[in-house]
Amino acid sequence: MAPFGLWVSPWAQARTDPQAAVNTAASATEPATAVGKTGKPTTARSVTHVNVEARRYDFPFPAAQHEPDATTRLSADLLRNRDVTTLRGLERVAPNLTMQSINGTASTNFYLRGVGFNDFTQNNMPPVLTYMDDVAYAYPSMSNGLMFDLADVAVEPGPVGTKHGQSTTGGEVRMRTNDPTSTWHYGAMEDIASYARSRSEAYISGPLAKGWSFRLAGQTRQGGGWQYNPTNGAHLGDADLWALRGKLRWQPNDRTTVQLGGHFVQDNSQVVTAVPVYRLVGSQALPGFGLGRQAEWSSRPEFSSLVGRGSNLKPSEHNQYWGADLRIIHDFGPATFTAISAFETERQGEYTDQDGTARAQADTYRTIDSNVFTQEARLNGAALHGRLNWVVGAYYQRSRMDQRFFFDYTDYAARGYMMATSFGMKQESVSEFGHVSYRLPHNVTIWAGLLHELDDRGITGLTSQIFGGATRVFTPENTAANQFAGQVGVSWQFLPQALLYYKMSKGFKPGGFSANNTQVQAQLDPFKPETVLTYELGLKSDPIPGRLRLNGAAFYNDFHNQQVVGTVLIPNFGPLSEITNAPKSESWGFEATLEAHPFGHLYMTQNIGWQRGNFQNFPNVDRAATNAYYKAHNVWRAIERNFNGVDNGSPKLTLNGDATWRQPLPTGFRLDLGPDWQYRGSQAIAVGGTGFYRLPPYFLLGAHVTLHSPSQLWDVTVYARNILNRHYAESGGMATTTYFYIPGEPRFIGGRISCHF
Template identity: 75%
Template sequence: MPLILSAPVLAADKPAAPAPTKKSRHHSPRSVAGHSTTIDVSARRHDFAYPEAQHQPDATTRLTAERLRERDVTTLRGLERVAPNLTIQSINGTASTNFYLRGVGFNDFTQSNMAPVLTYIDDVAYPYSTMSNGQMFDLAGASVTPGPVGTEHGQSDTGGEVHIRTNNPTDTWHFGATQDIASYARSRSEAYISGPLAKGLSFRLAGQTLHGGGWQTNPQNGDHLGDADLWALRGKLQWKPDSHTTILLGGHFTQDNSEVVTSVPVHRLIGTQALPKFASWQQANWSSRPEFAKLFGRKAGIKPSEHNQFWGADLHIIHDFGPVTFTAISAFETEREGEYTDQDGTALSEADTYRTVNANSFTQEVRLNNSNPNDRLQWVVGAYYQRSRMNQRFFFDYTNYSARRYMMATNFGLNQEAVSELGHVSYRLPHNITLWTGLLHELDDRSITGLRSEIFGGATNTFHGESTASNQFAGQVGISWQMTPHSLVYYKMSKGFKPGGFTANNTQIQAQLDPFQPETVLTYEAGFKADPIPNRLRVNGAAFYNDFHNQQILGTVLIPNYGPLSEITNAPKSESWGFEGTIEAHPFSHLFLTQNIGWQRGNFQNFPTVNRAKTNAYYAQHHEWKAINDNFAGVDNGQPKLTLNGSADWRQPIAKAYALDFGPDWQYRGSQAITPGGTGFYRLPPYFLLGAHVTFRPASGRWEATLYARNILNRRYAESGGQATTTYFYIPGEPRFIGGRVSYGF
């Protein structure tokens, strides 16, 4: 990308204006949602980004398009390399993801329930994070907001939100293209074109393709796995009939036929077969029987892979009436997913799985807010509606598992509808003090229908539907003080709410369909923002305490004569606490440093459940299933206690016509449990990764060339993990990748 990048974005995420020297002012970061602004990357190359946000009382991490590009953030998972206290993990190596922000999150294999951390793209909430797959291109920026949200926009949740902003159409012609080639024949191509079509009418068309990159090999036959095969398009049409009105119509389409990283077993729970031994951590075993592939209509020899389509459209209407601004956002998103995983990680068919997902979601949001950001009184009121429909079918191949020796399928439907009303108001008092409060009320209805488990050649079980409804309030109250022009402190209390839902995969008895209850959290947060040496040193930090009631946790249920299965349940009482901070330093000419730090602890205060480790140990000794019940009161919540990421960048002008940027970056994640109370192989080991980049560009900013490396030390590490019938497995992380990227634009 060029050094000077015009990047119009929705001002829903536009930082508030900086506070004046004598009077602070605070207003909602979404109070002027929908208007356009322009990011000039060149203006930030010798200063800290988003200076206006230093006057907003929040713990949001705001990321420029340049920072995302430098750190090679091309998927949602990459955001954990540039934000504190954030862990994003793929599910069994697939495109589906689970979020943990400040340790708040849960593992939902089916992705059929509302997540504690929501994904937004251009102000549109995605109820299922998989729907956002393939959309991380032509970016204008991103933000990560921890803690309960929802009183100013969108939906309420308990963990926070990740908001991606993509570039809008421009009033002048622009074109850009990027080609990225890296190890293992990985290739990523991007391009965009943007400009006017008529007076007041402009468009933008952008796309990307991704191929190769497979780094796993099968020592049994020399086959390799993991090649990407994805393409995506996004189009936007913007019409400004007058100076007060903006109408923005957008649409996108993604086709993903990528192979996925497969699991590596680390412990056998059932059976006597030896686990595979590999000469390299980049090796793995996988297989698929032709009979199983025929069952779900795919070719014999299918590898662990995706066969997905995602598409959607959204309409933004913004009109400034003078004293108030009206915003309406309508969106429709669809997901068509076909996904094969070899979960046991062996050449046997003990837990091979294929699932299909057909889902769609319609959302409608309307907001009114005052138009003048300089007013002492700032307010926003609005309403939000969401309707989603989903049908899933799971196919399982247990042919080589001696206790079953069959293939089976489970299918079900999910219906959901929610409506909420929200309001937020803030008032600036004398002496640079601002008070604010917000309130949200939400009704949510969910039901599961038509669930049937069929053993091919055996019995078929049909289960009656279940439903659950929630009627809850969420809210926020806080105070901030702009102590000096360059230092802000704040304190707030927030209540977050997330509706209940269902666990539906591999259902064997009706009781598994009992809905889990809504989750609520009361969060206390105190923070500060300071530029003690303007343009030289910036230090931001926040401390928090979360008081959970009925926290939704992936627990365990034991099915007699079948074995332990994962089930989302509620921990009646739990808590977590910690802090996060960001230090940005420009100690002397040419050197720029960034360090994010996140630390959190938490435990269950009351959590009666089946102890999976003890239950598995009993089976190993007695060869029969017996539930060993336990209460995990006082047990750690298992989330990584310490997460770090940062970078050092040396920016060197060359003969006034060119510039050279280079430096390392790093990431650390502490140990993480993959089952409540887990120790030993039930925990993912900690890891540290080192990367680097060097970029050469002319002063004109028309083009740039970059060499980069990730995981330079070629460290072996586990990105996520889980259980699949007979084994516990880890999903290995990427090995060393070395690549080059060339961009051109005007």
């Protein structure tokens, strides 16, 4: 949950809730229609008197305290105060959430309650889905560059899909951007920080004609590269991104809303490169830089020419994303109809130096050309004076993807060539869902939901080409799934400020394919669908309203065929990562959020997430033992074992929080200052990993100071992240010859000024 909310005037509300702009002046005369969570239009009445000096601090999202879920809701103010500007930043403000860059790139993996996997090719459905304005992104990278002009974010763990969208097993991250307003508003933000980093945002919103309104927002990011090569002084990591989003809304009457939205992102940013921590193959010394700012990378002119990039190619992105969506909402009275049509596309060109050395042993360039069409239609309503609430709907998704991986192994003695792997993906799914809840006497509510999904996907045209050598053509493969998911639960509002709930959920996620660096046909065998039965007990409470809030949930996950990144050994080639199934596994844990205003001007938040899990049956190649055998005998031999009883490798403990002192100043100014912190426990990068196969734990400390104007129309902030300049590993992995870590950001100190009118 967000730590606290601030309400100083309707002008301030308009920053995070655009529709509240209708209440910003005594002269407002027209009601404005917004769309609430249920999809029903709600009317905001005009306000004739506004006291701009009024001050009332309270905890945010009070209505959510009566909803039986473990969702973490994050306000736009909180995200801005904690400098959360990318998806990966969400792990600093939500419990039991780990979000990691894939090999330092813009692609992101999610682990929510330990559920997730490292899909480098990004061609499979993730266990945790990303939504932007109710549009599900089948491939997480499609959301890159879109976290600006946000209204709020919600992180919901566990199986979902009986109320909207698509079923999955790990949960979902829902981002909501600001909508058009019926009165004029505009604003801008400029953020400048260490290493010449700059971020700029601006928006404008208002009416066009009777019933018509619009919103246009954009951002740019530049600089910030903090890695450098001490041997030649070259620098790496500068951002170069711009994005634009537009919305056009038509409200012909107080029952109907039609909104067209679109966005475009161009990302030519450099990426963070790997730091090798262990040499698996060969005798060359590693750079030995540690997890600081120093790093090595390389790109041979021949390889740059092959992939069609310049000779000075650095690890970087060359990506383009765009999409459009149309939503229609109509209130029929007894029920509200919602239809959302969306088309999303991505064009990626991405270079990474995965061995983290100046040699060409695992230099990789990949291209992705994909598009996704989704259509959702749902009908929801209430009856019996609000005691009965229901929703029924259907969801359709069609995706197409073409990928090509180029590899430069020229300096890898066992290969000594450049090669390319190409493949296509076709996918189509349809699902039907329904959910019903009924409020019994004594504030007891029962509910049930059901989803049925058909999914069909195939991999086509896969070839593996060695330049100057042989080309292998592989047989297409297909996989289909026909599954049910569902949920039943009961909640009890036993006090006006306390809710207890229990639910059981079955989640489903379709199977797919591992397609990276394919050498033998068996690597294209599809992995099976994943199912999970989740038991959850939760409490939401405000023991001292306005002073103390405590929310928490405990869970147990019973997995069947959990999709896990395991290991396959290719003779005369070496070990490769492969998504496979663990026939039986389990996990359990809890998360909690404490929000407190203990006295005076002090406001605090503490999120805690703890989880454990193990495999109960998982036969696979033991990567550590296989590597050790190769080191001793210089021969690849798969050492098999069953990982029964082995820990699932996820961080056991995650913590994050902040404290803020809010100090009123003369003439209506206010100063907010305080620290924030984050801890992540050790995480395995290979099944059963110990030693260098695990990312070390880390603790980060930050701070912020913000001066608010009396009118709340502008504020100035100075902030620091990683103020102790800790060296830590954000993520890790394996290349052909080395194991590597991706280092996290060093200390960043910056300043930000923003204004809203």
